Amino acid sequence: MSNKLKFQKYLVLMACFLIMSVSFSIVNNITSLFLDPVTKHLGLSIxxxxxxxxxGAVTTALMSPITGHLVSKVPLKLLMAIGSILAGGGFFCYALAKTIWMFYLIAIIVGIGISCLTTIPxxxxLTSWFEDRKGFALGIAMAGAGTGSFVWMQVVSRMLNHLTYQTxxxxxxxxxxxxxxxxxxxVMALPPDATIESKKKEKLSFNDIHWSTQLILFSLGLFLLGMSVSGTKMHIQPYLTSxxxxxxxxxxxxxxxxxxxxIGSLVGGIxxxxxxxxxxxxxxxSMALIGYLCLIFGFYPSLLFIFAALFGLCLCLPSLLPSYGTSALFGKDHYSMHLGFINMIFTLGSALGPVISGFIADHLTYRLVWVIYFIITTLYLILFLLAFKKKKPQN
Structure with missing residues (x-):
């Protein structure tokens, strides 16, 4: 690889980090801070x-196979530019929403944008640029989500104290x-050889997916992982308020x-x-399971920080596992198509989690939510261990 291409691949890595720290963090990790002011202002239920x-998650899920195809057919920079406009412009439009149906419509636009901008592209x-160190590269990029969450959690909470939620x-x-x-x-682009190969090989067809017991176990595990993580993340702030x-x-x-x-994103890839x-x-x-036990007894403030530390570390799983696991199971063969399907299943689980949490919180208690997620976490651990029982990661 020439020095110019080496420089470009690290420039792409830096751009991925920044995109994740801004768009992904704001759209997916800060939404819970708006729950209390918006519901009170508009008189909505949790x-x-x-x-x-x-x-938004369902939209992203349904878009995932399409995005997986578009990555191999449309210039990456064009696809991600469209995603930037839809995600940023859509999020801006939340300020104009007056009814819950307007919020729902905007969430679809933002979901399409995030699908075209973040995970699959x-x-x-990164798996094309960093074939021999994909765990490291994915970890750095996904660390952007953690960095952004830290920054935006502080910034947005202060903004909401001094500004309206619309502003x-x-x-x-x-x-x-x-x-x-x-x-x-x-900045964003695929390596020249990867672009040529993808245009030759990739097709929008589920016939290209290598169906197997391992794929089913892995997909079910990701579905439950997405459900528990999103259902937890979305409702931590309301739980603390309660x-x-x-x-x-x-x-x-x-x-x-x-x-x-x-820290988990940086260390997780390694x-x-x-x-x-x-x-x-x-x-x-195992860290996640201990974290849920701490959350169940959240009336002790110190346990909440233990939960935050352990749960934060294990968030490298939803960040890295879909892309890394797809590569481990299938290598580079139709990678974006497989990732599109697997990410769809994962995101559908993520879409279900907040609804379950909100329904139980409205009618019963948050403590029951954490007990249910403790059980679900045990189940997806078993599914993942079975899925990779005889499979060694491919490079």
């Missing part, structure tokens, strides 16, 4: 507002556009989680490369 996340680009939505949408659109147009903790305390818990999510999938998964899921 579950109805939580459905916004679900609609970024994973495809906050507008400012954040503008930031997504200003940062992500230039990076998409000026325990009558002040907003500053809640923001500190959120920032603690974000710091450890950053751990995956060095220890293998089964050992890595077992280690991180």
């Amino acid at each position: 579950s109805s507002f939580s459905l916004i996340f679900t609609i 970024i994973a495809t680009a 906050t939505y507008a400012l954040l949408g503008g930031i997504i556009l200003i940062v992500c659109l230039p990076l998409s147009l000026l 325990l009558h903790h002040p907003l500053s305390f809640n923001a500190n818990v959120g920032s603690t989680q974000a710091i450890f999510a950053l 751990v995956f490369d060095k220890l293998g999938l089964r050992t890595s998964i077992a280690s991180f899921v």
Whole structure:
């Protein structure tokens, strides 16, 4: 690889980090801060507002196979530029929403944008540029989500203290556009050889997917993982509010989680490369189980910070496992097509989680939510261990 291409691949890595830290973090990790002010201002229930996340997630899920195809057919910078406009412009439009149906419609637009801008394009680009160190590269990029969560959790909580939620939505949408659109147009690209090969091989056909027991087990595990993680992340802040903790305390818990999510993303890719999938998964899921026990007894403030640290570390699983696991199971053969399908299943699980959490919280208690997710976490650990029982990661 020439020096020019070496420079370009690290420039792409930096751009992926920044895009994840801005667009992905704002859209997926900060939404819970808006739950309380928006529901109170518009007189909505927790579950109805939580459905916004679900609609966005379902949209992203349904878009995933299409995005997996488009990555191989459309110039990456064009696809991601369109995603930047839809995600940033859509998020800006939340400021104009007056009814819950307007929020739902905008969530669809934002979901399409995020699908074209983040997970699949970024994973495809990095696995093409960093074939021998994909765990490291994916970890760095996904660490952007943790970095952004830490920063935006503090910034947005303060913005909501001094500004209306409408102004906050507008400012954040503008930031997504200003940062992500230039990076998409000026930096993002696939390696020349990868672009040529993908145009030769990739087709939008489920016949190209290698169906197997391992694929089914892996997909079911990801479905449950997405359900538990999204259902937890979306409702941590409302849960802390229900325990009558002040907003500053809640923001500190959120920032603690974000710091450890950053550490987990950086370390997680290296751990995956060095220890293998089964050992890595077992280690991180054990942390999640302990974290849920701490959350169940969240009336002790110190336990909430232990939860935030452990849960933050294991957030490398939803960040890395879909893309890394897809590569481990199938290598580079129709990678974006497989990732599109697997990410669709994962995202559908992510869409269901907040609805379950909101429904139980509205009618029963948050503590029951955490007990259910403890059980679900145990189930997906078993599914992942079975899926990779006889499979060694491919390069």
